Amino acid sequence: MGGWWTRIRAGYEEGQDEAGDERPLTGYTALLAGYATLTAAATAAVLRWRGRPASRPAAGDLALLAVATFRISRMLAKDSVMTPLRAPFTTYQGTAGPGEVMEAPRPGPVRHAVGELVTCPFCLTQWVATAGLAGLVVLPRTTRWITGGMTAVAAADALQLAYARLQQAAE
Numbered sequence: 417m418g419g420w421w422t423r424i425r426a427g428y429e430e431g432q433d434e435a436g437d438e439r440p441l442t443g444y445t446a447l448l449a450g451y452a453t454l455t456a457a458a459t460a461a462v463l464r465w466r467g468r469p470a471s472r473p474a475a476g477d478l479a480l481l482a483v484a485t486f487r488i489s490r491m492l493a494k495d496s497v498m499t500p501l502r503a504p505f506t507t508y509q510g511t512a513g514p515g516e517v518m519e520a521p522r523p524g525p526v527r528h529a530v531g532e533l534v535t536c537p538f539c540l541t542q543w544v545a546t547a548g549l550a551g552l553v554v555l556p557r558t559t560r561w562i563t564g565g566m567t568a569v570a571a572a573d574a575l576q577l578a579y580a581r582l583q584q585a586a587e
Contacts, residue, residue: 443529451543458550470553477560481548484566487573489540505531514577 425441462470473481492498494516499508505527506519521531533539551559 440525440528443525443527446526447529447533451546455546458546462550462553465554473549473552477552477556477563480560480563480567481545481552483570484563485541485545485548486537487566487570488544489537492544493535493537493540502531502534505534514580 428439428441492501494512496515496517499517499519502519505522507522509518509520512518519531519535521528521535533543548559548563551562
């Protein structure tokens with residue numbers, strides 16, 4: 417099996433672009449296995465906790481979770497204050513907007529793959545949403561409180577940006 421994986425990885429990684437962008441198939445596989453393991457563990461915990469599969473989330477819960485997932489993913493991937501969490505996997509590239517930074521993944525198969533994940537709000541969304549759904553089943557009141565708070569933060573961010581644009585337009 418080791419020879420098969422080595423051939424697959426080598427064939428895939430040959431297709432790197434001219435800029436030499438790393439496509440660390442081993443790192444991606446580790447992340448995929450980690451996500452699958454965490455999702456299976458959350459599912460097992462829900463079944464053990466409730467004794468049956470969870471019911472479908474209410475529309476209001478999904479709305480809160482959607483906005484909170486957006487805000488939490490963006491915060492984890494871009495906020496300056498979260499830099500220490502990303503630093504083992506990224507290097508600083510510059511500022512990216514109010515309170516946000518641009519970072520690039522560090523080299524190495526796993527560090528690069530994790531670096532891509534933690535700097536990409538779109539990539540983090542699936543992980544955050546899965547955690548939120550598990551939270552709605554296991555700790556619904558706490559999860560609603562957190563998602564409500566993060567939804568308020570997202571709304572406040574939108575208002576701050578709108579206000580800044582209005583100020584610019586008035587100048």
